[in-house]
Amino acid sequence: MAGPSWPCHRGPARSSRALLNSTIPSETRPRSDRGPVSPGPSAHAAFPEREQREQSSAASGIVTGVLMALLIIYVLLAIPLKSYAQPFIIMSVIPFGTVGALIGHKPTGWDVVFFSILGIVALAGVVVNASLVMVHTINTRRIEGLSLGESVRAAATTRFRPIVLTTATTFLGLVPLMFEAAVPAAPLIPMAIALAYGVLYASVMTLSLVPIGYLVVEDFSRLVSERKEERISSGSSTEGLPSVGDG
Numbered sequence: 001m002a003g004p005s006w007p008c009h010r011g012p013a014r015s016s017r018a019l020l021n022s023t024i025p026s027e028t029r030p031r032s033d034r035g036p037v038s039p040g041p042s043a044h045a046a047f048p049e050r051e052q053r054e055q056s057s058a059a060s061g062i063v064t065g066v067l068m069a070l071l072i073i074y075v076l077l078a079i080p081l082k083s084y085a086q087p088f089i090i091m092s093v094i095p096f097g098t099v100g101a102l103i104g105h106k107p108t109g110w111d112v113v114f115f116s117i118l119g120i121v122a123l124a125g126v127v128v129n130a131s132l133v134m135v136h137t138i139n140t141r142r143i144e145g146l147s148l149g150e151s152v153r154a155a156a157t158t159r160f161r162p163i164v165l166t167t168a169t170t171f172l173g174l175v176p177l178m179f180e181a182a183v184p185a186a187p188l189i190p191m192a193i194a195l196a197y198g199v200l201y202a203s204v205m206t207l208s209l210v211p212i213g214y215l216v217v218e219d220f221s222r223l224v225s226e227r228k229e230e231r232i233s234s235g236s237s238t239e240g241l242p243s244v245g246d247g
Helices: 016-023 049-081 086-091 093-103 114-126 128-143 148-158 160-178 188-240
Strands: none
Touching: 049 086, 049 114, 049 128, 086 093, 086 128, 086 188, 093 114, 093 128, 093 188, 114 128, 114 188, 128 148, 128 160, 128 188, 148 160, 148 188, 160 188
16 A cells, blocks of 8 residues: 655755745744735635634634633632632733733744644643742741731742742743744644743743732732721711710
8 A cells, every 4th residue: 555645856855944834834834934925815715614613613712711711720729828819919920921922922933823822821820830839928928927028028039049940941941842843843833932931921020010919919908908997986986976866
């Protein structure tokens, strides 16, 4: 039985980049390897209706999956922390990680494709690790008796090196995949770019945004508690006064 026919040629071997460009769709190729874009039919004419329905279904499924994932992350954080506000502090780095993932496609020369979106979805569960450790360290220092400001400073100081090291190892571990020229790895390259640059940008925000967010939330909670105590005290003092009809 004849085996699969592979492209053959005479002369010098083709480069891996040329083989990559000839075997994968143009939408998953770097912009620099596509050549000039010639005017052609619109997207509605180029794709059958079935493909458009499948793409719409996949997009709506991703949106639903992201919302469910964020809800599950919030619940898993709120239960052990016993707080409704602290999970929002931890999850505040997710949008910044998404921004970093999108920006990272520019210097690498790749467009944002379907696999990039999958990388961003996976990124949501990765970037919360460092901010979770930061918030947990602040809570531990406060339990030990330190003040709010001292706890935040101690946590930011002690967790700086571990966060930087884990971010560096994660980014460097994804670098070989980002520059891999093998054809089977082509769909994974946009995903690796999204994860690498998203983790890099989110870690920078974790070291600055999470401590600030913790202080802001605690100040707001203290302000609400003081206002509530003032209303309770004013109400109790009003009840102690004799009414006009007493005599």
